[in-house]
Amino acid sequence: MLYQADGSGEIDHSFPSDNKLNNHFDVIIIGSGPAGYTASIYTSRAKLKTLIITGSLPGGQLMTTSEVENYPGFPNGIFGPELMINMKQQSERFGTVMITDEVKKVNFNVRPFEIYTESLMYTAESVLISTGATPRKLGIEPEQAFAGRGISYCATCDGPFFKDQQIVVVGGGDTALEEASFLTKFGKSVKIIHRRDYLRASKILQERAFENPKIEFVWNSSVVDIKGDKKISSIIVKDNKNGEEKKINVGGLFVAIGHEPNTSIFKGQIDMDDKGYVIVNNYTQTNVEGVFASGDVHDHRYRQAITAAGFGCMAALDIEKWLAEKKS
Ligand code: NAP
Secondary structure, eight states: OBBOTTSOBOOOTTSOGGGTTOOEEEEEEEOOSHHHHHHHHHHHHTTOOEEEEOOSSTTGGGGGOOEEOOSTTOTTOEEHHHHHHHHHHHHHHTTOEEEOOOOOEEEOSSSSEEEEOSSOEEEEEEEEEOOOEEEOOOOOGGGTTTBTTTEESOHHHHGGGGTTSEEEEEOOSHHHHHHHHHHTTTOSEEEEEOSSSSOOSOHHHHHHHHHOTTEEEEOSEEEEEEEESSSEEEEEEEETTTOOEEEEEOSEEEEOSOEEESOGGGTTTSOBOTTSOBOOBTTTBOSSTTEEEOSTTTOOSOOOHHHHHHHHHHHHHHHHHHHHHHHO
């Protein structure tokens, strides 16, 4: 069941006939991570005509991870892509329409709301923003090649895979320090590499990290190269003060230098904080009535598949209630 952006493609014949080829929906969900898919399972099951515009990588961040061990219900773990394909199929079972396309523009100043892809405009009574966030990258050439082969952007997700190995964490914020402390449970040693000689992280996390005998700091330094064969084996670290380079052997490299919420298309349309995260009130509502948000696009604290799914469920229930109240 896939509509193409040019209007061609398979049409969902389970839809009532007057809805065929109709681009108006009760709910349009932008983004297809755990938040978007979960929300769509609820809204479609509640008989709301639901469209997901998936983005260019249906399934979101979990499509690029390996095994997920902490999503409840899978005692032996599940691969990230498999989990997301399961969620997609579960959503399709209830009639969700999916298009694999990118939203280029939205207009929340009109009713119904207007959502534009490159070649089509869709309208909706309500919109859910679940576009997620993207981990900031180091920006060095081998980084992409070693993703999932020793480089990780989530210690909670991948830490247990690095038992008794030498671990490096890059960053100097709360996430880097929290992840480094967590990783000491698994790693033989944990080095924190930070580009300056002082930390942005909160004092309490700093104190904990300084007191932890398994954590060592490498100050004023940047990772400039990554070496390895099938998996990462070492990194080259440059001293930002004197330019000297040294090799550090490493089994796992955790990049914790912040996230960028995927919200550029909503600028000027809804309220965001100074970092670009959507501001929600009363759980999942944005400042525009009828526009909701769920998942990493507003939650920079938990950032887990299960919490995103939970927020997606909450948003769907809020949307159902809001649409019902609007009709009555
Ligand atoms: P952050 O506060 O933005 O910190 C990012 C860190 O990465 C900074 O130390 C920054 O260095 C460094 N960095 C940025 N770009 C870099 C690059 N290209 N190369 C090397 N280093 C780079 O991000 P975060 O730590 O993920 O935290 C995000 C938000 O969540 C914050 O508001 C934080 O307080 C919150 N948070 C809270 C908790 C908690 O309360 N327990 C836990 C996690 C996160 P500079 O310092 O030099 O800029």
